[in-house]
Amino acid sequence: MSAVLVRSARAEDQSALAALWAAAFTPPLAPDQWLVDDERLDHTIVAADDDGVCGSIYGLPKRLRESDGGVAQVHAIGSVAVAERARGRGLARRLVSATLDAAGDADWALLFTGTPEVYRSSGFTTFSMPRTMAGPWAASTTAVEPASVVRESVGLGVLGPLREVYERSRTAAVVLAPVRSDRDWTMAEVRLRGATLYRLAEAETTVGYAVAEVRDGVGLLHESATDPTVADPAAVRRTLLDAVAADWAAAGVRTCELAAPALAAEERAVRAFAPAAVRQDDRTGMIRPLRREARVDGIRHFTAGDYF
Known part of the structure; x- marks a missing residue:
């Protein structure tokens, strides 16, 4: 089992990322939305072993409304994927840590997941919304x-x-x-x-x-x-x-x-x-404070067009 390097994505990783997402997600995740992000390589971190890309995470900057009428700078995390050959080695946690380190001036981080237990150890907590x-x-x-x-x-x-x-x-x-x-x-x-x-x-x-x-x-x-x-x-x-x-x-x-x-x-x-x-x-949403706590009391909603 070869060592895994966590690093920024490169142009030559794009076809491997598309293949990883097609295999790791049900239904398969197409790269179409990712491809319209001109800064997608800067926003993407990959894990690679001797056989190539075996993990990914995408951290997209977004501005989200808060309950005090303000707007937060948010690190929106998606496309968290680990190839079957690399599972069970804590790689998802390493990828999350890497993207949080790259979050810049984000106030807090947001993700949506059906497996919240994966992210609790990284400081994320679940919230609900009537969607x-x-x-x-x-x-x-x-x-x-x-x-x-x-x-x-x-x-x-x-x-x-x-x-x-x-x-x-x-x-x-x-x-x-x-x-x-x-x-x-x-x-x-x-x-x-x-x-x-x-x-x-x-x-x-x-x-x-x-x-x-x-x-x-x-x-x-x-x-x-x-x-x-x-x-x-x-x-x-x-x-x-x-x-x-x-x-x-x-x-x-x-x-x-x-x-x-x-x-x-x-x-x-x-x-x-x-x-x-x-x-x-x-109840798929999870938040982690970065520079401060999120202010998300009130009527919450996220539309289909805004997921990442």
Whole structure:
């Protein structure tokens, strides 16, 4: 068994990293989101033995909203993978330590995982957030499909008109919601690629949107936002969800999973759209203080487009 070197990623590691992620994750993790990060090699640490790359970790700088109205510099950790031949040797812990050492001026670190026991010894603690509502779904018999909603398939460059609405909807309202950089928006376009963007505009200005799709018969609402400064935000939400409902009814959707922050106005809209859906707590998030403790009291939410 050869010695393992932990080091910064190099350009020649890219194909090996793609192969590692395809083997280590279920479903396989495609490198598409990682590839749109122009600084990906600086943000990635690998482990290598005599046979090549056998481990990885990705540390992405993000700006996340906190409960005091401020914004934290956060070291967002993902793509933690160890090849089967290198497991059982504490390599994941070494990779975590290395990425934390490279976190720079980050206030705290964040990751999402289904195996929290791996990270507790590195100082991470679990938190929960009400991320989705899930359950049976049926189209309303009174809903009318609105003609004013524009539909478009999500791809690179498509989410640009949503930026102001997204920021206004999250500022001072949703803890953990990123202040999205250009890179964050591009990564969201990659993660949400192929889903349908439903966009409502007034005087050529976007006032609300939803991103949704049907997958294996399940209706998925990935993200939505409404400009809180419009005259009737509730009507905007209702119009967007009516458009989603029309497509889901045509597709025969009977079950749904709806990502929405637990804000009162959002809850009312989602409950009207899916009365039988039940709020689900997500407990996959973990935080570790770096320069200070995280300030994440309040209504927390993280959308599908923002995972890393």
